Amino acid sequence: MSVAENLSPExxxxxxxxxxxxxxxxxITCGSVDDGKSTxxxxxxxxxxxxxxxQLAAVERDSRRHGTTGEDIDLALLVDGxxxxxxxxxxxxxxxxxxxxxxxxxxxxxxxxxxxxTRNMATGASTADLAVLLIxxxxxxxxxxxxxAFLVSLLGIRHVVLAVNKIDLVNFDEGRFEAIKxxxxxFARSFDFDTMAAVPISARFGDNVVAKSERTTWYNxxxxxxxxxTIEVQSDLEDRPxxxxxQWVNRPNLDFRGFSGTISSGKIRPGDPVVxxxxxxxxxxxxxxxxxxxxxxxxxxxAVTIVLDREIDVSRGDILVPPSHRPEAADQFAAHIVWxxxxxxxPGRPYLLKIGTRTVTATVTEIKHRIDVNxxxxxxxxxxxxxxxxxxxxxxxxxxxxxxxxxxxxxxAFVLIDxxxxxxxxxxxxxxxxxxxxxxxxxxxxxxxxxxxxxxxxKPAVLWFTGLSGSxxxxxxxxxxxxxxxxxxxxxxxxxxxxxxxxxxxLGFTDADRVENIRRVAETAKLFVDAGLVVLVSFISPFxxxxxxxxxLVAEGEFLEVFIDTPIEVCRQRDPKGLYKKADSGQxxxxxxxxxxxxxxxxxxxxxxxxxxxxxxxxxxxVAALKERGIID
Amino acid sequence: MAVDRGSHLKxxxxxxxxxxxEVAAEFRNPVMLYSIGKDSAVMLHLAMKAFYxxxxxxxxxxxxTTWKFREMIEFRDRKVKELGLDLIVHTNEEGVxxxxxPFSHGSSYHTQVMKTxxxxxxxxxxxxxxxxxxxxxxEEKSRAKERxxxxxxxxxxxDPKNQRPELWHLYNCRVAKGESIRVxxxxxxxxxxxxxxxxxxxxxxxxxxxxxERPVVEQDGQxxxxxxxxxxxxxxxxxxxxxxxxxxxxxxxTGAVESPAATLEEIxxxxxxxxxxxxxxxxxxxxxxxxxxxxxxxxxx
Numbered sequence: 001m002s003v004a005e006n007l008s009p010e011x012x013x014x015x016x017x018x019x020x021x022x023x024x025x026x027x028i029t030c031g032s033v034d035d036g037k038s039t040x041x042x043x044x045x046x047x048x049x050x051x052x053x054x055q056l057a058a059v060e061r062d063s064r065r066h067g068t069t070g071e072d073i074d075l076a077l078l079v080d081g082x083x084x085x086x087x088x089x090x091x092x093x094x095x096x097x098x099x100x101x102x103x104x105x106x107x108x109x110x111x112x113x114x115x116x117x118t119r120n121m122a123t124g125a126s127t128a129d130l131a132v133l134l135i136x137x138x139x140x141x142x143x144x145x146x147x148x149a150f151l152v153s154l155l156g157i158r159h160v161v162l163a164v165n166k167i168d169l170v171n172f173d174e175g176r177f178e179a180i181k182x183x184x185x186x187f188a189r190s191f192d193f194d195t196m197a198a199v200p201i202s203a204r205f206g207d208n209v210v211a212k213s214e215r216t217t218w219y220n221x222x223x224x225x226x227x228x229x230t231i232e233v234q235s236d237l238e239d240r241p242x243x244x245x246x247q248w249v250n251r252p253n254l255d256f257r258g259f260s261g262t263i264s265s266g267k268i269r270p271g272d273p274v275v276x277x278x279x280x281x282x283x284x285x286x287x288x289x290x291x292x293x294x295x296x297x298x299x300x301x302x303a304v305t306i307v308l309d310r311e312i313d314v315s316r317g318d319i320l321v322p323p324s325h326r327p328e329a330a331d332q333f334a335a336h337i338v339w340x341x342x343x344x345x346x347p348g349r350p351y352l353l354k355i356g357t358r359t360v361t362a363t364v365t366e367i368k369h370r371i372d373v374n375x376x377x378x379x380x381x382x383x384x385x386x387x388x389x390x391x392x393x394x395x396x397x398x399x400x401x402x403x404x405x406x407x408x409x410x411x412x413a414f415v416l417i418d419x420x421x422x423x424x425x426x427x428x429x430x431x432x433x434x435x436x437x438x439x440x441x442x443x444x445x446x447x448x449x450x451x452x453x454x455x456x457x458x459k460p461a462v463l464w465f466t467g468l469s470g471s472x473x474x475x476x477x478x479x480x481x482x483x484x485x486x487x488x489x490x491x492x493x494x495x496x497x498x499x500x501x502x503x504x505x506x507l508g509f510t511d512a513d514r515v516e517n518i519r520r521v522a523e524t525a526k527l528f529v530d531a532g533l534v535v536l537v538s539f540i541s542p543f544x545x546x547x548x549x550x551x552x553l554v555a556e557g558e559f560l561e562v563f564i565d566t567p568i569e570v571c572r573q574r575d576p577k578g579l580y581k582k583a584d585s586g587q588x589x590x591x592x593x594x595x596x597x598x599x600x601x602x603x604x605x606x607x608x609x610x611x612x613x614x615x616x617x618x619x620x621x622x623v624a625a626l627k628e629r630g631i632i633d
Numbered sequence: 634m635a636v637d638r639g640s641h642l643k644x645x646x647x648x649x650x651x652x653x654x655e656v657a658a659e660f661r662n663p664v665m666l667y668s669i670g671k672d673s674a675v676m677l678h679l680a681m682k683a684f685y686x687x688x689x690x691x692x693x694x695x696x697x698t699t700w701k702f703r704e705m706i707e708f709r710d711r712k713v714k715e716l717g718l719d720l721i722v723h724t725n726e727e728g729v730x731x732x733x734x735p736f737s738h739g740s741s742y743h744t745q746v747m748k749t750x751x752x753x754x755x756x757x758x759x760x761x762x763x764x765x766x767x768x769x770x771x772e773e774k775s776r777a778k779e780r781x782x783x784x785x786x787x788x789x790x791x792d793p794k795n796q797r798p799e800l801w802h803l804y805n806c807r808v809a810k811g812e813s814i815r816v817x818x819x820x821x822x823x824x825x826x827x828x829x830x831x832x833x834x835x836x837x838x839x840x841x842x843x844x845x846e847r848p849v850v851e852q853d854g855q856x857x858x859x860x861x862x863x864x865x866x867x868x869x870x871x872x873x874x875x876x877x878x879x880x881x882x883x884x885x886x887t888g889a890v891e892s893p894a895a896t897l898e899e900i901x902x903x904x905x906x907x908x909x910x911x912x913x914x915x916x917x918x919x920x921x922x923x924x925x926x927x928x929x930x931x932x933x934x
Contacts, residue, residue, distance in 0.1 A: 024641040093796070095777040096770050098823045105641040107821055119798050126800035247654045252687035260683070262651045262802070291685035302643075303650035303683070316658050340798050354803055357658070413801045422807035424797040 022100070025228060028109040028124040029163075030152070031134025032144040036165045040134065040203035041097055041110050044225065047210040048099045094124045103229045118373070118387035119340035121148065122427055125155035126413070129233040132161045132224070133184075137170045137200070141183045147373040153191040154336060154389065154429070156409055159233050160188070162198040163224060167216065168205055174218040190376075195231065199224045237300040241325030242266030242274070243403070243411050245356035246318045250305050258289055258305040259314055261357070264410035266322070267299040268306070276312065277319040277401030278329040283308035317358035319401045319411065327403045327411060331396045332434035334368070335405075338389050341418065341425035345384040346512045348519035350549045351425065353396065355414035361397040361552075362416065368392060382512040384426075393434060405429035420544055452532035456490045460529040461631045462554055463622070465538040466547060466601060467564030468593045469579055470571035472610045472618075476564060477538040479619035484534060489632060492528050494521055496539040509590040515546055522550035529554050534631065542598045560629070562622060563604035568593045570611060642830055649676075649818040650683040651802060652781060656763050656816050657683075657690050659806035663763040663816075666752075667693040667720070669705045670881045671838050672767035672819055675827055678836050679818060680765075681716065692719035694764075696755060698747035699724060700735060700883035702860050708839045721759070725751035735885040736865050743883070753789045762808055765816050771823045781820045787811035828904060832897045844877040844895045855888035879904075 029037045095110045109124030125131065131152040135145055152160065162184050170176045181198040188196060199208055200216050201224055207213035210225045222230070243264040250258040268274075268285055275282040287307040288295040298304045306320065314320070321327060339345050345364060353362035368391045370381035384390045405412035416426035453460050463480070465473040474495055484491050500507070504520055507513040518541050528535040541547050551559040571593070572580040583591035590596045601607075606625055608618045626632045637643060656663050665680060667673050680689040695709060713720040725733075728746040735743040756764060770777045780796050782804045797805050808814060819827070831838060848871035849856045850864075857864075859871040864885065876889035877900075894900045 021637060022641055024644055093778045096821065097777060098771045098821070100823070100825070105826075123798045123800050127802075247651070248658045248684075250684065250687050256686060258686075260654055262647060289686070291682040301647055303647040303654070305685070352807070354805065356803075357655075409801060413803065415798075415800060415803045415805060417805055417807055422805070422809060422812075424799075424805045427798065427800045 022103060022105050024105050024107075025130065025231075025233060026107045026109070026128045027130040027132060027228065028111055028121070028128040028152075028157075029132045029134060030111050030121055030124075030148040031163075031165075032136070032139075032142050035134040035136045036203045037110055037134050040132075040163065040165065040201070040209065041108055043203045043206060043209050044106075044108070045097060045099050047206065047225075048101055094120045101225070101229055106228065118147070118151065119338065119427075121151050122155055122338045122340075125152055125157055126409075126427070128155075128157055129235070130159040130161065130228070130231065131157050132163050132228075134163050134165050135180060135184075137164050137167050137173075137176055137180065140180050141187070143374045145184075146187060146376075149188050149191060150371075150373050150376060151338075151389075153193065154338075156405060156429070158194040159231060160193045160196050161224065161227060162196070163203075164198060164200045165203050167200040167207060168202040172200070172207075172213075172215045174216075177219070197221070197227060199227060235300075237265045237408075238267055240265040240300075240408065242268050242272075242320070242322050243327070243408060244268070244304075244306065244320045245358070245411065246314055246316055246320065247357050249315060256307070257311070258287075258307045259320065260303070260305045261320075262303045262410075263298060263300050264356075265300050265408050267297055269297045270294075273323050274306075274308070274320045275323045275326065276314055277321045277327050278399055279313070279318075280326075281312040281314075282323060283310050283312050285309075317356070319356065321401075327401045328433040329399050329401045330433040331399045332365075333394055333402065334431045334434060335392060335394050335414070335428040336371075336389060336431060337364070337384065337392050337394075337416070337426050337428040339384040339386060339426050341423060342386055343418075343425070344386075344511065345390070345416075345426060346515040347382070347392075348515045349543075349545050350419065350552070352417040352419055353394070353414050353428075354417065355400060355402060355430075356411055358400055359417075360400060361419075363395050364392045365395045366393040382510065391431070392428075394428070402430050402433075404432055418545075419548065449530045449532060452530070454532075456532050458489055458532070458534065459631045460532050460558060461534050461626075462525045462529055462550070462559050463534065463536045463562055463626075464525075464541070464547065464550060464559065465536065465562045465564055466541045466604075467566060468568055468571045468598055469540055469591070470574045470576055471564040471566035472615060473538045473540075473564045475615050476608065476610075476618050476622070477536045479615055480622050481536055483619060483623050484626075484632070487632065489534055490532065491534045491536060493536040493538065494525060494528075499524075499539075509596070511543075511590075511596070514542065514596075518543070518546035518550065522546070522553050525550065526553045529558060534626075540592050540598070542592045542596065544599045544601070547601065557629075560606060560625070560631075561601055561604040562606045562608060563601045564608050564610060565600075566610045642826060642833065645822055645826060646679065646682070646830070648802070648821065649679045652804070652816065652818040653680050653683040653689075653765070655804055655806065656765065660763040660814075662759070662761050663691040663765070664694045664721070664756075664759065664761045665689070665691055665765040666767075667695050667709070668767060668881075669695065669701070669709045669839060670767070671827055671831060671842060672769065674836050674838050675822075675830055676765060676767045676819060677712075677716075678834060688717060692721050694721040694723060694755060694759075694761075696748060696751045697722050697724045698743070698751070698883050699729060700743075700747070700863075700885060702839075702841055702858070702881065702884045702887075704841055705839055705881055712837070721755070723751060723755035723758075725754060734863070735883055736863070740886050744886075747883075756789060756813060761813060763806070763814050763816055765818060767819050768817050769822050769824070769827075770817075770820050779817065779820075781817055782806065783815045783817065784808070785813050785815060789813070791815075825901070825904065828897070828901045832901060839881060841878045841881055842900065844875050844892045844899075846873045847876050847889065848872070849874050849876055849889055856891065857887075858884055858889055860884040 031037045097108045099106050109128060111121040111124035133145060133148055164177055164180050177200045200219055201208045207215060208223045210223060212223055244261045246259045247261040250260045270285050270287055272285045274285055285306055286309040288298050289305040289307060347364045347366060350361050350363050353360055367381045369378040371389045372379055373389055381390060403411040412430040414428045415424050418425050465477050467473050477493055481491050481493050499521060504517050507517050521537060521539060525535045525537050575581060582588040583594040592598050725747055733743055733746045768776055780799045784797055785791055848859045850859060850869050850871050856876060874891060875893055877892045877894060878887060878889055892903060894903045
């Protein structure tokens with residue numbers, strides 16, 4: 001930046017103008033532990049002179065406390081931000097850093113190499129155009145290198161630079177460098193990157209990072225920075241079909257109605273016809289509004305407000321597209337999912353899915369296969385754990401419009417959100433739409449739930465009994481059903497053990513199977529409610545998510561959660577089937593309350609404390625509650 | 634004048650507008666924290682652009698420690714009136730009652746009570762579920778790792794090890810009752826970007842940023858401006874020096890730099906050859922590099 005020194009005002013203005021027209025590159029660095037990623041970024045920041053003196057002074061102070069390079073300044077300390085990781089000497093989260101040269105502005109995501117932090121790498125890669133893969137020249141290609149190349153490719157990065165670091169520690173050996181380069185090219189060929197390059201560097205001493213090294217005279221290529229400054233990663237987004245997910249309906253007064261959003265791809269001009277993807281409602285763009293005046297054209301990545309020539313129904317979550325190039329619209333698709341939460345992904349469990357500006361409920365109906373990120377093998381899987389990648393079928397609560405991720409990162413990428421904790425638990429990339437949904441239509445029937453229920457003179461409902469094994473669910477449910485029958489009510493009871501003899505005979509007791517167990521029972525209960533019955537479900541149903549799913553399947557007010565609240569010590573004492581004894585002695589695995597969790601309801605409609613009162617009294621309480629709620633009279 | 638289409642500043646502007654709109658669309662009760670400084674000026678300008686021709690559909694809030702430069706308060710009130718926006722001013726009344734100030738109680742206690750506690754009070758009082766802040770990732774190391782949408786517990790705490798993954802431009806806006814999200818639309822801007830944008834867009838900033846003769850005294854290696862008679866001079870006479878400020882905050886905690894830069898061009902020129910980063914003017918960061926991370930865990934912005 002010292003260019004700006006000693007310049008005349010005119011020359012300075014010119015300089016500023018050139019700074020303003022710089023291009024932009026976002027890249028990520030990935031490598032294994034100790035490959036020197038943070039040192040490399042520190043080196044780039046240092047050499048591009050954006051490290052100001054007092055930041056350097058602070059680093060010198062900190063180096064004395066935590067440094068690993070002896071007397072030298074440890075450049076990694078410039079980028080290892082959080083206190084905890086400075087103490088451990090490792091990077092544990094994605095850090096974004098900025099530096100500028102006269103040609104380009106760079107945003108670099110520093111991503112960790114530890115196995116358990118794959119999710120952070122996916123995060124860093126999701127907004128990057130290029131990846132710098134770091135390798136320790138002494139170790140060559142490692143398992144992690146393959147994993148990083150795979151994730152980089154999965155996240156859609158088309159440009160890769162292999163930085164062969166610590167070349168000083170192999171005596172600047174050309175043979176070593178060439179061998180690593182060959183190894184890399186051999187396994188990376190299958191990823192079909194648009195560009196690949198390799199540079200021998202020493203991040204610690206600066207060789208070939210910014211300035212050409214005199215110690216690698218055999219290397220004729222550009223330095224790493226030269227390469228980053230000049231590589232063309234220009235995307236062809238502007239030439240692809242127009243897409244604008246509507247973020248916000250702009251309606252300051254009755255005379256103005258605009259649709260604000262960021263253009264994902266393509267171009268738009270006043271006079272262009274557009275349709276709302278999915279509904280197919282059509283209109284013509286009349287204005288492109290910005291605070292700097294109306295525009296006669298806008299293109300990919302610009303945030304604008306579009307006004308249409310007629311009133312059509314458009315709201316947040318819709319996508320404006322050209323009539324000639326419409327995206328897919330379906331309620332099922334196949335996608336790659338990177339799982340990012342401690343609790344595994346279970347097929348059948350509902351999550352929120354946010355894609356573009358739209359949020360819907362989604363379930364993974366099937367994990368087609370899990371991908372071993374080290375060997376790229378396809379493996380069978382019933383669940384996806386933290387940092388695992390799977391290829392899955394996803395089913396949505398409604399039709400949405402989308403593109404394959406390959407065609408458009410904005411309209412083809414989604415995140416999955418846990419409905420209870422609101423945590424972001426997964427990231428997905430749409431591969432293709434599944435057609436089966438479009439061929440199975442809902443058959444409209446003339447006799448409805450209401451008519452069936454009216455004939456029986458009752459209101460249908462689900463009484464969902466949840467509680468530990470031996471808590472008394474089945475005993476009480478049985479007594480409640482007897483009382484209802486005595487009053488002439490039409491009922492059915494779905495009992496955990498009984499259903500596992502038939503419908504759910506194929507399921508075991510892993511968490512994944514428990515989720516599927518409950519999903520099937522919830523769907524069955526829904527059918528019986530549709531038949532006009534009062535359904536009593538007696539299942540341990542240990543997870544809040546699945547009880548919530550069961551609740552959401554039926555109408556508001558039709559679902560009553562009955563928590564049979566018996567302390568585990570009491571259940572263990574009762575042990576009517578001898579199961580606790582088996583579980584405690586290790587003969588029975590995955591037993592709720594022993595080595596499998598039970599998530600107690602937080603807001604059940606009814607809570608029955610079985611330590612006070614006989615089962616008959618408790619059954620009577622439940623019948624009374626049904627009367628109170630108008631389910632029976 | 635406006636930024637050039639296709640330039641990196643336009644990319645930053647578009648990204649920030651996207652973030653600001655997303656918050657307005659998804660949160661129930663958002664607020665924009667307005668600190669009156671240059672970053673806030675840019676953030677406010679972007680908010681005006683994001684919703685044009687509508688006004689931003691959320692209020693501004695200023696946490697007033699009662700120790701801000703007088704020129705800041707004048708600027709704030711005039712700007713808000715000009716733009717026709719709603720402004721909430723919140724002060725920690727308990728702190729005022731106890732007479733808390735930087736001279737009598739020291740910078741860290743003053744900042745804790747009048748800024749951090751005051752902010753938490755205000756967020757709780759109004760039940761905001763999202764609050765925009767003008768922080769940038771290039772400011773300081775622990776900021777470099779913070780998300781654009783930074784989740785806070787019901788106690789306004791930040792857990793750096795438990796941040797939500799943030800991919801693409803998909804922001805998870807979901808919070809339970811009492812929880813909130815701090816949103817930083819300027820995350821990817823650098824100080825230079827901010828100045829260039831102010832220059833190109835003609836954004837008005839508080840005159841304190843421009844060099845002018847001001848009464849200052851030297852204290853612990855910093856030049857402090859004597860902005861009112863609460864400054865304990867202890868026999869010293871303020872000197873008139875041509876100074877300006879690189880950041881703005883409480884006047885007893887904000888060091889001035891000697892500089893002749895009286896125009897934006899001169900400021901940018903000076904900044905390009907500067908060898909002292911901007912936060913050195915903020916006394917609160919000096920204790921230790923990790924001090925910002927500690928403050929943030931406790932709820933500081």
